Amino acid sequence: MKRYSAFAIAREALRYHSGWERAWRAPEPKAKYDVIIVGAGGHGLATAYYLGKRFGITNVAVLEKGWLGGGNTGRNTTIIRSNYLQDPSAAIYEKSRSLYEELSQELNYNVMFSPRGVIMLAQTQHEVRGYLRTAHANALQDVKTEFIGPAKVKELVPIIDIDGPRYPVLGGLWQARGGTARHDAVAWGYARACSAMGMDIIQKCEVKAIRQQGGKVTGVDTTKGPIDCDQLGIVVAGHSGVLAEMAGFRLPIESVALQALVSEPIKPCMDVVVMANTVHGYMSQSDKGEMVIGGGTDGYNNYTQRGSFHHIEETVRALIETFPMISRLKMLRQWGGIVDITGDRSPILSKTPVEGIFINCGWGTGGFKAIPGSGWGMAELIAKGHSPLTEAFSLDRFREGRFIDESVAAGVAH
């Protein structure tokens, strides 16, 4: 793989860009791999990347039924933060956020990480108390956040109406090094680095069945034929329940549609990310100038990638209340993804009842921010059978009642 650099751009400019190589190979599957990862979203690709980078395991295939990054990874609103309440969450999300800081250099691919700052607005006394508690917890966890007052919120976000018709802004939980990154670039950067290590990323290859013998995984049947493996990672977000059923176990997961929308581009007017949990809406401005708006989850289980129409109205109504100046903006596009939600709003990174099968899912409405940290921990779990980062997130917690309740941190979909 040739490195991307300023020199390479200059060289290609002089020869009409004829020398760029494909970012990743498009191989046919081999008969057998040491590890197969199902799902070429951010989490699957990051898992494969750190398997190679940290543990030298490169006889790896990542199988994707569609195109890589075409699931939730390419559909989210790209918010990155680590201001969670519980210690295991803070550990994995902060590991992830800190990996994002260096990811462009690490992958030699510009993921456009923009640590512009994230505010979670407190608009009720209940939220003030909740976020103060989170700020104190974050101080103990070495995660840098602070609770700020309404005047500081207004200074950071001049377009906000802090008096609000229904809910005045009483303050906010501010994480200055939270922000956004370019979602496709995260998937593409990891894919390119995996391919360069000799791993096979096989698109349009749907896993239809999982084979096992004596309680141990032996391979998968796919639309491109059978492929054997010693270990299997299931990293398919909204389809986790479907894959688990193929392997013969059940997951405490619900799949629902979550949607987002963007406005027409306008001049720069907001350089931080704002989330308003009480009225339910969140917004940031993309580099192109579009206002990127996150909606809510559907109230019923489904596998559509659209989302219900009434949520658009609810979300836009909530945001107009918070940012009156957007009331005359035209909305350009709307889309949805299928998110995988657990009862305690925390992910599952775990061994499973089948030897050799590992599962990484349950990131729900907020897993983009966790991609590097999840891949880091999941790779360790697969390679060594144990990872301090993933230990608390095992499937056992649902049997033993050790829930990692993040309903406050994940109270708004993001």
Ligand SMILES: Cc1cc2nc3c(=O)[nH]c(=O)nc-3n(C[C@H](O)[C@H](O)[C@H](O)COP(=O)(O)OP(=O)(O)OC[C@H]3O[C@@H](n4cnc5c(N)ncnc54)[C@H](O)[C@@H]3O)c2cc1C
């Ligand atoms: C509208 C929306 C907004 C969001 N906003 C944010 C946000 O602001 N911040 C944040 O942190 N998170 C956000 N999220 C959540 C985040 O996008 C996800 O948690 C994250 O992208 C999940 O990544 P993944 O790799 O696990 O899943 P995906 O990216 O969905 O990848 C899973 C892949 O598995 C493939 N697959 C499924 N079944 C099979 C099969 N049988 N065989 C082969 N391949 C298969 C799928 O095609 C898919 O490509 C949002 C999500 C949505 C939908």
